[in-house]
Amino acid sequence: MATVPATQSFLAGEKVTAAKLIAAAKTPIDFLMNPPRVNAYSSAVTPLTTSVSTLVSFDSEPWDTDSMHSTTTNPSRITINTSGQFLVSFYGRFVSNSTGYRQLNLRLNSGGTSGGGNTVSTVNSAAVNGSSTVVARTFELTCVAGDHYELFAWQNCGSTLNLESGQRVTGMEFRWLGNS
Known part of the structure:
Protein backbone atom coordinates (compact mmCIF):
# COMPACT_ATOMS: atom_id res chain seq x y z
CA MET A 1 0.00 0.00 0.00
CA PRO A 35 1.58 7.23 -8.11
CA PRO A 36 -0.41 4.05 -7.48
CA ARG A 37 -1.42 2.74 -10.91
CA VAL A 38 -2.10 -0.54 -12.63
CA ASN A 39 -2.68 -1.83 -16.15
CA ALA A 40 -4.04 -5.38 -16.43
CA TYR A 41 -5.06 -7.09 -19.65
CA SER A 42 -6.01 -10.42 -21.17
CA SER A 43 -3.42 -12.15 -23.34
CA ALA A 44 -5.88 -14.91 -24.35
CA VAL A 45 -9.28 -14.60 -25.99
CA THR A 46 -12.33 -14.91 -23.73
CA PRO A 47 -15.21 -16.91 -25.26
CA LEU A 48 -18.59 -15.34 -24.50
CA THR A 49 -21.75 -17.43 -24.60
CA THR A 50 -24.66 -15.47 -26.05
CA SER A 51 -26.75 -13.61 -23.45
CA VAL A 52 -24.52 -14.71 -20.53
CA SER A 53 -22.50 -12.23 -18.48
CA THR A 54 -18.90 -13.50 -18.29
CA LEU A 55 -16.18 -12.49 -15.82
CA VAL A 56 -13.08 -11.25 -17.66
CA SER A 57 -9.74 -12.45 -16.28
CA PHE A 58 -6.48 -10.55 -16.75
CA ASP A 59 -3.30 -12.61 -16.92
CA SER A 60 -0.83 -9.85 -17.83
CA GLU A 61 0.24 -6.53 -16.38
CA PRO A 62 2.87 -4.19 -17.83
CA TRP A 63 2.81 -2.14 -14.61
CA ASP A 64 1.40 -2.31 -11.12
CA THR A 65 3.02 0.13 -8.69
CA ASP A 66 0.78 -0.62 -5.68
CA SER A 67 0.12 -4.40 -5.80
CA MET A 68 -3.43 -3.85 -7.03
CA HIS A 69 -3.55 -6.91 -9.32
CA SER A 70 -2.37 -10.49 -9.20
CA THR A 71 -2.03 -12.67 -12.30
CA THR A 72 -2.55 -15.80 -10.15
CA THR A 73 -4.89 -14.99 -7.23
CA ASN A 74 -8.23 -13.48 -8.30
CA PRO A 75 -6.79 -12.33 -11.66
CA SER A 76 -10.10 -10.69 -12.58
CA ARG A 77 -9.74 -8.15 -9.74
CA ILE A 78 -8.19 -4.75 -9.33
CA THR A 79 -7.97 -4.14 -5.56
CA ILE A 80 -7.51 -0.61 -4.27
CA ASN A 81 -4.74 -0.27 -1.68
CA THR A 82 -4.53 3.53 -1.53
CA SER A 83 -7.78 5.50 -1.18
CA GLY A 84 -8.33 8.51 -3.40
CA GLN A 85 -9.55 9.79 -6.73
CA PHE A 86 -8.60 7.50 -9.65
CA LEU A 87 -8.72 7.77 -13.41
CA VAL A 88 -10.35 4.49 -14.46
CA SER A 89 -10.41 2.97 -17.94
CA PHE A 90 -11.89 -0.32 -19.08
CA TYR A 91 -12.13 -1.58 -22.61
CA GLY A 92 -12.83 -4.66 -24.71
CA ARG A 93 -12.80 -5.53 -28.38
CA PHE A 94 -15.36 -8.07 -29.55
CA VAL A 95 -14.69 -10.21 -32.65
CA SER A 96 -16.43 -9.03 -35.81
CA ASN A 97 -20.08 -10.06 -35.98
CA SER A 98 -22.88 -7.78 -37.19
CA THR A 99 -25.67 -9.14 -34.96
CA GLY A 100 -26.84 -7.89 -31.57
CA TYR A 101 -25.24 -5.81 -28.85
CA ARG A 102 -22.03 -5.81 -26.82
CA GLN A 103 -21.68 -4.74 -23.21
CA LEU A 104 -19.00 -4.22 -20.55
CA ASN A 105 -20.04 -3.87 -16.91
CA LEU A 106 -17.60 -2.69 -14.21
CA ARG A 107 -18.68 -3.90 -10.77
CA LEU A 108 -17.56 -3.01 -7.25
CA ASN A 109 -17.00 -5.86 -4.75
CA SER A 110 -18.86 -8.40 -6.88
CA GLY A 111 -16.93 -11.43 -5.63
CA GLY A 112 -16.71 -12.81 -9.16
CA THR A 113 -20.47 -12.95 -9.78
CA SER A 114 -22.25 -10.80 -12.35
CA GLY A 115 -25.08 -10.04 -9.90
CA GLY A 116 -22.84 -9.42 -6.89
CA GLY A 117 -21.74 -6.09 -5.49
CA ASN A 118 -22.73 -2.91 -7.30
CA THR A 119 -22.54 -1.70 -10.86
CA VAL A 120 -20.11 1.20 -11.20
CA SER A 121 -20.41 1.70 -14.96
CA THR A 122 -22.01 -0.10 -17.91
CA VAL A 123 -21.33 0.59 -21.57
CA ASN A 124 -23.43 -0.87 -24.40
CA SER A 125 -22.80 -0.76 -28.12
CA ALA A 126 -24.56 -2.14 -31.18
CA ALA A 127 -22.45 -4.59 -33.15
CA VAL A 128 -20.39 -2.98 -35.90
CA ASN A 129 -21.03 -4.51 -39.32
CA GLY A 130 -17.81 -5.78 -40.94
CA SER A 131 -15.48 -4.86 -38.09
CA SER A 132 -14.65 -5.64 -34.49
CA THR A 133 -16.80 -3.81 -31.94
CA VAL A 134 -14.87 -1.81 -29.35
CA VAL A 135 -16.55 -0.93 -26.06
CA ALA A 136 -14.69 1.42 -23.72
CA ARG A 137 -15.06 4.03 -21.00
CA THR A 138 -12.71 6.35 -19.09
CA PHE A 139 -13.83 8.37 -16.07
CA GLU A 140 -12.79 9.57 -12.62
CA LEU A 141 -13.88 7.56 -9.58
CA THR A 142 -13.45 7.92 -5.83
CA CYS A 143 -12.02 4.60 -4.57
CA VAL A 144 -11.63 3.25 -1.04
CA ALA A 145 -8.77 1.01 0.10
CA GLY A 146 -9.92 -2.61 0.30
CA ASP A 147 -12.53 -2.38 -2.46
CA HIS A 148 -12.09 -4.44 -5.62
CA TYR A 149 -13.35 -3.97 -9.17
CA GLU A 150 -14.15 -6.62 -11.78
CA LEU A 151 -15.20 -6.46 -15.42
CA PHE A 152 -17.99 -8.52 -16.99
CA ALA A 153 -18.60 -8.88 -20.73
CA TRP A 154 -21.90 -9.73 -22.42
CA GLN A 155 -23.09 -10.15 -26.01
CA ASN A 156 -26.22 -11.44 -27.72
CA CYS A 157 -25.24 -12.36 -31.29
CA GLY A 158 -26.97 -15.77 -31.02
CA SER A 159 -23.79 -17.85 -30.72
CA THR A 160 -20.46 -17.86 -28.88
CA LEU A 161 -18.36 -14.79 -29.67
CA ASN A 162 -14.80 -14.06 -28.55
CA LEU A 163 -13.57 -11.06 -26.64
CA GLU A 164 -10.20 -10.34 -28.27
CA SER A 165 -6.94 -10.24 -26.32
CA GLY A 166 -3.85 -8.08 -26.00
CA GLN A 167 -2.56 -4.96 -24.32
CA ARG A 168 -4.83 -1.99 -25.05
CA VAL A 169 -7.35 -4.46 -26.54
CA THR A 170 -9.16 -5.92 -23.50
CA GLY A 171 -8.23 -4.67 -20.04
CA MET A 172 -8.53 -2.23 -17.16
CA GLU A 173 -6.38 0.63 -15.90
CA PHE A 174 -6.52 2.56 -12.63
CA ARG A 175 -4.32 5.61 -11.91
CA TRP A 176 -4.33 7.55 -8.63
CA LEU A 177 -4.97 11.27 -9.23
CA GLY A 178 -5.17 12.65 -5.71
CA ASN A 179 -6.97 12.54 -2.40
CA SER A 180 -10.74 12.63 -2.66
Whole structure:
Protein backbone atom coordinates (compact mmCIF):
# COMPACT_ATOMS: atom_id res chain seq x y z
CA MET A 1 0.00 0.00 0.00
CA ALA A 2 1.38 3.35 -1.01
CA THR A 3 1.31 6.03 1.64
CA VAL A 4 0.33 9.48 0.47
CA PRO A 5 3.06 11.74 1.90
CA ALA A 6 1.93 14.29 4.46
CA THR A 7 2.74 17.87 3.63
CA GLN A 8 5.39 19.58 5.72
CA SER A 9 5.50 23.19 6.75
CA PHE A 10 8.24 25.44 8.06
CA LEU A 11 7.93 27.86 10.95
CA ALA A 12 9.25 31.39 10.64
CA GLY A 13 12.92 31.41 11.56
CA GLU A 14 13.20 27.60 11.57
CA LYS A 15 16.48 26.20 10.33
CA VAL A 16 16.04 24.25 7.09
CA THR A 17 17.60 20.80 7.38
CA ALA A 18 18.15 18.23 4.65
CA ALA A 19 15.73 15.82 6.34
CA LYS A 20 12.98 18.44 6.59
CA LEU A 21 13.55 19.58 3.00
CA ILE A 22 13.38 15.99 1.73
CA ALA A 23 10.14 15.44 3.66
CA ALA A 24 8.70 18.72 2.39
CA ALA A 25 9.62 18.42 -1.28
CA LYS A 26 11.39 15.28 -2.48
CA THR A 27 9.13 12.64 -0.91
CA PRO A 28 5.86 14.15 -2.23
CA ILE A 29 7.37 14.75 -5.67
CA ASP A 30 8.68 11.16 -5.82
CA PHE A 31 5.19 9.90 -4.94
CA LEU A 32 3.51 12.08 -7.57
CA MET A 33 6.01 10.99 -10.22
CA ASN A 34 5.07 7.32 -9.65
CA PRO A 35 1.58 7.23 -8.11
CA PRO A 36 -0.41 4.05 -7.48
CA ARG A 37 -1.42 2.74 -10.91
CA VAL A 38 -2.10 -0.54 -12.63
CA ASN A 39 -2.68 -1.83 -16.15
CA ALA A 40 -4.04 -5.38 -16.43
CA TYR A 41 -5.06 -7.09 -19.65
CA SER A 42 -6.01 -10.42 -21.17
CA SER A 43 -3.42 -12.15 -23.34
CA ALA A 44 -5.88 -14.91 -24.35
CA VAL A 45 -9.28 -14.60 -25.99
CA THR A 46 -12.33 -14.91 -23.73
CA PRO A 47 -15.21 -16.91 -25.26
CA LEU A 48 -18.59 -15.34 -24.50
CA THR A 49 -21.75 -17.43 -24.60
CA THR A 50 -24.66 -15.47 -26.05
CA SER A 51 -26.75 -13.61 -23.45
CA VAL A 52 -24.52 -14.71 -20.53
CA SER A 53 -22.50 -12.23 -18.48
CA THR A 54 -18.90 -13.50 -18.29
CA LEU A 55 -16.18 -12.49 -15.82
CA VAL A 56 -13.08 -11.25 -17.66
CA SER A 57 -9.74 -12.45 -16.28
CA PHE A 58 -6.48 -10.55 -16.75
CA ASP A 59 -3.30 -12.61 -16.92
CA SER A 60 -0.83 -9.85 -17.83
CA GLU A 61 0.24 -6.53 -16.38
CA PRO A 62 2.87 -4.19 -17.83
CA TRP A 63 2.81 -2.14 -14.61
CA ASP A 64 1.40 -2.31 -11.12
CA THR A 65 3.02 0.13 -8.69
CA ASP A 66 0.78 -0.62 -5.68
CA SER A 67 0.12 -4.40 -5.80
CA MET A 68 -3.43 -3.85 -7.03
CA HIS A 69 -3.55 -6.91 -9.32
CA SER A 70 -2.37 -10.49 -9.20
CA THR A 71 -2.03 -12.67 -12.30
CA THR A 72 -2.55 -15.80 -10.15
CA THR A 73 -4.89 -14.99 -7.23
CA ASN A 74 -8.23 -13.48 -8.30
CA PRO A 75 -6.79 -12.33 -11.66
CA SER A 76 -10.10 -10.69 -12.58
CA ARG A 77 -9.74 -8.15 -9.74
CA ILE A 78 -8.19 -4.75 -9.33
CA THR A 79 -7.97 -4.14 -5.56
CA ILE A 80 -7.51 -0.61 -4.27
CA ASN A 81 -4.74 -0.27 -1.68
CA THR A 82 -4.53 3.53 -1.53
CA SER A 83 -7.78 5.50 -1.18
CA GLY A 84 -8.33 8.51 -3.40
CA GLN A 85 -9.55 9.79 -6.73
CA PHE A 86 -8.60 7.50 -9.65
CA LEU A 87 -8.72 7.77 -13.41
CA VAL A 88 -10.35 4.49 -14.46
CA SER A 89 -10.41 2.97 -17.94
CA PHE A 90 -11.89 -0.32 -19.08
CA TYR A 91 -12.13 -1.58 -22.61
CA GLY A 92 -12.83 -4.66 -24.71
CA ARG A 93 -12.80 -5.53 -28.38
CA PHE A 94 -15.36 -8.07 -29.55
CA VAL A 95 -14.69 -10.21 -32.65
CA SER A 96 -16.43 -9.03 -35.81
CA ASN A 97 -20.08 -10.06 -35.98
CA SER A 98 -22.88 -7.78 -37.19
CA THR A 99 -25.67 -9.14 -34.96
CA GLY A 100 -26.84 -7.89 -31.57
CA TYR A 101 -25.24 -5.81 -28.85
CA ARG A 102 -22.03 -5.81 -26.82
CA GLN A 103 -21.68 -4.74 -23.21
CA LEU A 104 -19.00 -4.22 -20.55
CA ASN A 105 -20.04 -3.87 -16.91
CA LEU A 106 -17.60 -2.69 -14.21
CA ARG A 107 -18.68 -3.90 -10.77
CA LEU A 108 -17.56 -3.01 -7.25
CA ASN A 109 -17.00 -5.86 -4.75
CA SER A 110 -18.86 -8.40 -6.88
CA GLY A 111 -16.93 -11.43 -5.63
CA GLY A 112 -16.71 -12.81 -9.16
CA THR A 113 -20.47 -12.95 -9.78
CA SER A 114 -22.25 -10.80 -12.35
CA GLY A 115 -25.08 -10.04 -9.90
CA GLY A 116 -22.84 -9.42 -6.89
CA GLY A 117 -21.74 -6.09 -5.49
CA ASN A 118 -22.73 -2.91 -7.30
CA THR A 119 -22.54 -1.70 -10.86
CA VAL A 120 -20.11 1.20 -11.20
CA SER A 121 -20.41 1.70 -14.96
CA THR A 122 -22.01 -0.10 -17.91
CA VAL A 123 -21.33 0.59 -21.57
CA ASN A 124 -23.43 -0.87 -24.40
CA SER A 125 -22.80 -0.76 -28.12
CA ALA A 126 -24.56 -2.14 -31.18
CA ALA A 127 -22.45 -4.59 -33.15
CA VAL A 128 -20.39 -2.98 -35.90
CA ASN A 129 -21.03 -4.51 -39.32
CA GLY A 130 -17.81 -5.78 -40.94
CA SER A 131 -15.48 -4.86 -38.09
CA SER A 132 -14.65 -5.64 -34.49
CA THR A 133 -16.80 -3.81 -31.94
CA VAL A 134 -14.87 -1.81 -29.35
CA VAL A 135 -16.55 -0.93 -26.06
CA ALA A 136 -14.69 1.42 -23.72
CA ARG A 137 -15.06 4.03 -21.00
CA THR A 138 -12.71 6.35 -19.09
CA PHE A 139 -13.83 8.37 -16.07
CA GLU A 140 -12.79 9.57 -12.62
CA LEU A 141 -13.88 7.56 -9.58
CA THR A 142 -13.45 7.92 -5.83
CA CYS A 143 -12.02 4.60 -4.57
CA VAL A 144 -11.63 3.25 -1.04
CA ALA A 145 -8.77 1.01 0.10
CA GLY A 146 -9.92 -2.61 0.30
CA ASP A 147 -12.53 -2.38 -2.46
CA HIS A 148 -12.09 -4.44 -5.62
CA TYR A 149 -13.35 -3.97 -9.17
CA GLU A 150 -14.15 -6.62 -11.78
CA LEU A 151 -15.20 -6.46 -15.42
CA PHE A 152 -17.99 -8.52 -16.99
CA ALA A 153 -18.60 -8.88 -20.73
CA TRP A 154 -21.90 -9.73 -22.42
CA GLN A 155 -23.09 -10.15 -26.01
CA ASN A 156 -26.22 -11.44 -27.72
CA CYS A 157 -25.24 -12.36 -31.29
CA GLY A 158 -26.97 -15.77 -31.02
CA SER A 159 -23.79 -17.85 -30.72
CA THR A 160 -20.46 -17.86 -28.88
CA LEU A 161 -18.36 -14.79 -29.67
CA ASN A 162 -14.80 -14.06 -28.55
CA LEU A 163 -13.57 -11.06 -26.64
CA GLU A 164 -10.20 -10.34 -28.27
CA SER A 165 -6.94 -10.24 -26.32
CA GLY A 166 -3.85 -8.08 -26.00
CA GLN A 167 -2.56 -4.96 -24.32
CA ARG A 168 -4.83 -1.99 -25.05
CA VAL A 169 -7.35 -4.46 -26.54
CA THR A 170 -9.16 -5.92 -23.50
CA GLY A 171 -8.23 -4.67 -20.04
CA MET A 172 -8.53 -2.23 -17.16
CA GLU A 173 -6.38 0.63 -15.90
CA PHE A 174 -6.52 2.56 -12.63
CA ARG A 175 -4.32 5.61 -11.91
CA TRP A 176 -4.33 7.55 -8.63
CA LEU A 177 -4.97 11.27 -9.23
CA GLY A 178 -5.17 12.65 -5.71
CA ASN A 179 -6.97 12.54 -2.40
CA SER A 180 -10.74 12.63 -2.66
